Amino acid sequence: MGSSVNSKPKVIKGPAGYVLEDVPHFSDYIPELPTHSNPLQDNPAYSVVKQYFVHVDDSVPQKIIAHKDSPRGVHFRRAGPRQRVYYEADEVQAAIVTCGGLCPGLNTVIRELVCGLNNMYGVKKVMGINGGYKGFYAHNTIALTPKSVNDIHKRGGTVLGSSRGGHDTTKIVDSIQDRGINQVYIIGGDGTQRGASRIFEEVRRRGLKVAVVGIPKTIDNDIPVIDKSFGFDTAVEEAQRAINAAHVEAESIENGIGVVKLMGRYSGFIAMYATLASRDVDCCLIPESPFYLEGPGGLLEFVERRLKENGHMVVVIAEGAGQELVSESMQSMAKQDASGNKLLQDVGLWISHKIKDHFAKLKTMTINLKYIDPTYMIRAVPSNASDNVYCTLLAQSAVHGAMAGYTGFTCGLVNGRQTYIPFYRIIEGQNKVIITDRMWARLLSSTNQPSFIIHKPDIAEENKEEQPSESAK
Ligand SMILES: Nc1ncnc2c1ncn2[C@@H]1O[C@H](COP(=O)(O)OP(=O)(O)O)[C@@H](O)[C@H]1O
Ligand SMILES: O=P(O)(O)OC[C@H]1O[C@](O)(COP(=O)(O)O)[C@@H](O)[C@@H]1O
Numbered sequence: 484m485g486s487s488v489n490s491k492p493k494v495i496k497g498p499a500g501y502v503l504e505d506v507p508h509f510s511d512y513i514p515e516l517p518t519h520s521n522p523l524q525d526n527p528a529y530s531v532v533k534q535y536f537v538h539v540d541d542s543v544p545q546k547i548i549a550h551k552d553s554p555r556g557v558h559f560r561r562a563g564p565r566q567r568v569y570y571e572a573d574e575v576q577a578a579i580v581t582c583g584g585l586c587p588g589l590n591t592v593i594r595e596l597v598c599g600l601n602n603m604y605g606v607k608k609v610m611g612i613n614g615g616y617k618g619f620y621a622h623n624t625i626a627l628t629p630k631s632v633n634d635i636h637k638r639g640g641t642v643l644g645s646s647r648g649g650h651d652t653t654k655i656v657d658s659i660q661d662r663g664i665n666q667v668y669i670i671g672g673d674g675t676q677r678g679a680s681r682i683f684e685e686v687r688r689r690g691l692k693v694a695v696v697g698i699p700k701t702i703d704n705d706i707p708v709i710d711k712s713f714g715f716d717t718a719v720e721e722a723q724r725a726i727n728a729a730h731v732e733a734e735s736i737e738n739g740i741g742v743v744k745l746m747g748r749y750s751g752f753i754a755m756y757a758t759l760a761s762r763d764v765d766c767c768l769i770p771e772s773p774f775y776l777e778g779p780g781g782l783l784e785f786v787e788r789r790l791k792e793n794g795h796m797v798v799v800i801a802e803g804a805g806q807e808l809v810s811e812s813m814q815s816m817a818k819q820d821a822s823g824n825k826l827l828q829d830v831g832l833w834i835s836h837k838i839k840d841h842f843a844k845l846k847t848m849t850i851n852l853k854y855i856d857p858t859y860m861i862r863a864v865p866s867n868a869s870d871n872v873y874c875t876l877l878a879q880s881a882v883h884g885a886m887a888g889y890t891g892f893t894c895g896l897v898n899g900r901q902t903y904i905p906f907y908r909i910i911e912g913q914n915k916v917i918i919t920d921r922m923w924a925r926l927l928s929s930t931n932q933p934s935f936i937i938h939k940p941d942i943a944e945e946n947k948e949e950q951p952s953e954s955a956k
């Protein structure tokens with residue numbers, strides 16, 4: 484593992500409560516590095532753009548809703564090309580690595596990093612690290628050229644391969660030094676960005692001129708601060724196809740029930756957006772909103788009612804929903820994957836059995852339930868048009884930032900603008916659906932499903948027990 488003394492956050496304060504949570508720069512720890520004029524100023528495609536270079540003081544506010552007297556609040560550095568760069572083209576040896584689970588758009592980001600480095604800055608030496616973090620020290624590298632990556636954006640997955648676990652900071656930074664790498668582009672989710680932050684700290688401790696740049700990836704959309712992660716739109720679109728199939732099946736048979744499981748380990752964004760987009764879903768269950776099955780206000784009562792009203796229904800369940808219920812009923816222990824993420828039980832299968840058992844016992848209604856699990860199919864598709872454009876902008880922002888000498892940052896869209904966000908802000912928590920926010924209220928009103936809060940008998944009982952009696956006060 485690297486240095487235990489982490490670099491301090493760079494926070495710059497201005498008038499009227501303005502705060503810039505800035506990102507590290509080579510000049511913070513390496514004095515008197517030479518700079519060069521940005522080659523983009525002679526590039527015919529870009530040289531015509533007025534004010535193509537981003538002003539040094541440009542920043543993007545984290546919150547755009549403002550009150551008359553409220554302070555200006557937290558800002559992030561605006562991404563984009565700078566007038567001066569810290570590398571000459573033939574000096575750069577870039578490396579790209581993809582870590583964690585698959586996500587639509589990974590290949591587009593790889594392609595646009597390679598093409599962006601080459602076309603905008605004339606960088607020819609780009610290598611791919613094979614198979615995630617452990618590839619730095621356990622596998623051979625792959626040479627990447629604009630020609631070799633030309634068509635990869637049309638394919639799902641990652642041409643570099645990926646993995647969980649295997650993050651060894653010292654071995655990774657040794658490999659970076661041994662291979663002469665001076666720009667590292669690390670594409671991955673929350674776990675990956677934590678690993679990237681450790682790599683940055685070790686690189687800085689060793690005083691190396693190596694830009695460490697994170698590009699946030701996760702179809703779960705659970706990375707904080709940023710508007711959304713790439714591949715999320717594609718995943719929601721693909722989820723629609725599964726929901727459609729479930730609806731067609733359910734509608735075509737008496738008392739038909741379609742159950743669709745979608746990804747979302749800790750955050751139910753895909754399930755929520757797919758439900759809102761589809762209009763065919765009767766009930767959406769996510770990890771953030773606990774539910775219960777039996778009794779008044781429970782899921783089974785609701786299923787009965789919907790079948791009586793409509794003759795069919797569709798349930799969408801995020802894989803991380805109701806995990807406590809599944810563990811309770813199957814008496815199983817919590818397990819972890821190689822990266823330390825919770826390994827989930829198949830809640831879709833479990834809930835399908837519970838619904839079937841309920842109606843079998845009830846004997847008054849025969850149901851026809853079809854369970855669809857499209858999770859890995861959704862993750863493996865190539866990105867759609869809007870995600871492709873998003874991936875391109877992210878990759879180009881990453882390249883501009885590294886060339887300008889910034890390091891220890893993740894690129895991200897904040898209020899529709901590309902920004903550079905310090906690692907510590909990205910890894911401090913997880914983005915979750917807030918069930919007291921308007922979006923979840925919109926969902927509840929569109930499905931008319933129970934909120935599972937008011938009537939839960941157990942909660943009422945627990946509350947009763949927790950109330951101290953008059954004599955105990
Ligand atoms: N706290 C951490 N410190 C260092 N590396 C980590 C940490 N958490 C995860 N990683 C590494 O990041 C990589 C991807 O993490 P994982 O959680 O599997 O996926 P994701 O990045 O998509 O969340 C793995 O190789 C894992 O070892
Ligand atoms: O089976 P795998 O490949 O470990 O991945 C399953 C997990 O990967 C995800 O698709 C994405 O998670 P990460 O972004 O952490 O990789 C989760 O939704 C899912 O729980």
Ligand SMILES: [Mg+2]
Nearest residue numbers: 672673674701
């Ligand atoms: Mg993750």
